Amino acid sequence: MLRLIIALLLVGVTVPRGVAADRPNIIFIMSDDHAAHAISAYGSRINRTPHLDRLAREGMLMQNVFATNSICTPSRATILTGQYSHLNGVPVFNRFDRSRQTVAHLLQGGGYHTAMIGKWHLGSDPAGFDHWEILPGQGAYVDPVLYTATGERTYSGRYVTDVVTDLAIEHLKGRPRNQPFFMMLHHKAPHRPWDPDTAHRAQFADRWIPEPDTFWDAYTTRSDALRENEQRVADDLTRRDLKVQPPPGLEGKALTEWLAVKPDSVVVSRDGQTVTLSGEALARWKYQRYMQDYLATVQSLDDNIGRVLAFLEEAGLAQNTIVVYTSDQGFFLGDHGMYDKRFMYEESLRMPFLARWPAGIAAGSRSDAIAINADFAPTFLEAAGVPVPPGMQGRSLLPILQGRTPPDWRTSMYYRYYHDPGHHNTRAHYGVRTQTHKLISYWKKKQWELFDLVNDPHELHNLYGQPGQEKLQEALEAELLRLKRSVGDEDQFADEQPPAGVDGPVGKLRGK
Ligand code: CA
Numbered sequence: 001m002l003r004l005i006i007a008l009l010l011v012g013v014t015v016p017r018g019v020a021a022d023r024p025n026i027i028f029i030m031s032d033d034h035a036a037h038a039i040s041a042y043g044s045r046i047n048r049t050p051h052l053d054r055l056a057r058e059g060m061l062m063q064n065v066f067a068t069n070s071i072c073t074p075s076r077a078t079i080l081t082g083q084y085s086h087l088n089g090v091p092v093f094n095r096f097d098r099s100r101q102t103v104a105h106l107l108q109g110g111g112y113h114t115a116m117i118g119k120w121h122l123g124s125d126p127a128g129f130d131h132w133e134i135l136p137g138q139g140a141y142v143d144p145v146l147y148t149a150t151g152e153r154t155y156s157g158r159y160v161t162d163v164v165t166d167l168a169i170e171h172l173k174g175r176p177r178n179q180p181f182f183m184m185l186h187h188k189a190p191h192r193p194w195d196p197d198t199a200h201r202a203q204f205a206d207r208w209i210p211e212p213d214t215f216w217d218a219y220t221t222r223s224d225a226l227r228e229n230e231q232r233v234a235d236d237l238t239r240r241d242l243k244v245q246p247p248p249g250l251e252g253k254a255l256t257e258w259l260a261v262k263p264d265s266v267v268v269s270r271d272g273q274t275v276t277l278s279g280e281a282l283a284r285w286k287y288q289r290y291m292q293d294y295l296a297t298v299q300s301l302d303d304n305i306g307r308v309l310a311f312l313e314e315a316g317l318a319q320n321t322i323v324v325y326t327s328d329q330g331f332f333l334g335d336h337g338m339y340d341k342r343f344m345y346e347e348s349l350r351m352p353f354l355a356r357w358p359a360g361i362a363a364g365s366r367s368d369a370i371a372i373n374a375d376f377a378p379t380f381l382e383a384a385g386v387p388v389p390p391g392m393q394g395r396s397l398l399p400i401l402q403g404r405t406p407p408d409w410r411t412s413m414y415y416r417y418y419h420d421p422g423h424h425n426t427r428a429h430y431g432v433r434t435q436t437h438k439l440i441s442y443w444k445k446k447q448w449e450l451f452d453l454v455n456d457p458h459e460l461h462n463l464y465g466q467p468g469q470e471k472l473q474e475a476l477e478a479e480l481l482r483l484k485r486s487v488g489d490e491d492q493f494a495d496e497q498p499p500a501g502v503d504g505p506v507g508k509l510r511g512k
Pocket residue numbers: 032033071072328329
């Protein structure tokens with residue numbers, strides 16, 4: 001305790017009351033677009049992820065952790081602030097106002113050494129970190145550039161997931177020893193365009209991936225919003241996504257335009273013969289190409305998480321370090337015929353959430369409590385003994401992680417998606433999910449969807465307006481309204497266009 005007090009005094013911080021001498025380190029590992037159903041601990045039918053499975057085996061797997069707005073930048077802003085999109089100023093791809101209070105500021109002020117390595121994607125420079133090293137924007141898979149507050153470096157000939165891991169481990173080796181640390185380690189993978197490194201590409205090149213049960217979903221009974229989506233494997237993947245080889249000699253703008261085409265036929269070589277694929281055969285081929293690359297980038301991620309776990313052990317840090325693994329949202333892996341996220345359907349809504357802390361979380365534990373990404377910041381603050389400010393809307397998951405789910409824990413969650421039409425012609429919507437049901441309102445279309453998640457886990461049968469559902473419908477509509485009000489969403493964005501946020505001239509910001 002004495003050492004901690006001296007350390008805190010040295011950095012000019014008042015020791016918070018009740019702070020334990022052995023406050024845990026925290027490593028928050030977040031990938032981008034990694035669906036829980038591409039992790040074997042979550043029952044994946046398509047791949048094996050031994051290192052992520054190890055986190056589940058040695059810690060807790062949370063089954064029902066949901067993004068409150070299933071898209072990259074908004075989820076990141078919610079994680080940092082503990083607030084829903086309508087309060088944190090980032091409902092779409094707005095630039096995050098770096099003067100806002102975040103979990104990083106609070107932990108830094110509470111005596112933690114704070115670091116952010118990897119994909120930031122919030123349009124402004126990170127704040128509240130003693131050290132940061134980030135990919136600009138989406139970043140590159142190969143030869144990545146990383147920015148710091150003072151400079152930039154290109155990692156020629158290197159693969160981004162390896163580089164980000166190297167930087168994180170190197171930073172931890174040189175960290176100040178008189179403070180606990182909080183590290184955000186954010187990977188680009190497995191975000192589109194799913195470029196694997198050579199070894200993992202080879203590993204998956206000939207792999208046949210089973211199609212999901214809903215690959216050929218015809219969208220009967222569902223809203224027009226689903227029918228209008230432009231994130232379909234069969235129709236919307238580009239030559240770039242599918243890694244179709246361009247004709248020789250094409251370059252510059254002509255090459256970019258050629259790669260952006262969504263092909264309706266593709267020539268492939270099969271058993272020594274040249275075959276032209278179209279229609280159903282082409283859709284199946286596209287799914288294989290998409291998933292082979294997606295899963296190859298996931299495998300590299302899993303390998304690199306293994307490296308971080310090995311480092312923690314070698315450094316004697318494993319016992320009192322909370323390691324969390326999540327992704328900024330889920331992803332459609334051919335489910336309902338789609339890729340991407342945005343919709344409130346399960347595959348996109350669900351975030352993987354694995355937490356290992358040998359000193360504080362029982363090995364092999366599981367929870368199906370309903371959690372949201374706004375809960376992460378309060379969780380880290382409570383674990384660090386730093387008070388959670390009243391403006392945060394999430395609630396600490398620490399009691400759940402320690403097997404003591406509070407009796408008044410939430411039984412439903414509120415969701416709202418704004419980016420309409422966005423990159424994939426996806427309609428704005430909001431909704432409520434309970435342990436058993438989901439109600440979605442596509443308010444611009446005045447259309448609703450209601451699903452019984454117990455009897456219809458794939459969300460294929462819209463019950464809204466069906467005879468016999470009146471009471472259920474009424475109860476869920478009331479719950480949706482209650483939640484909307486309780487989080488302070490006063491509907492200020494309902495007039496179609498989301499707010500401009502703080503977007504404007506980017507100037508010299510490095511994190512744009
Ligand atoms: Ca994402």
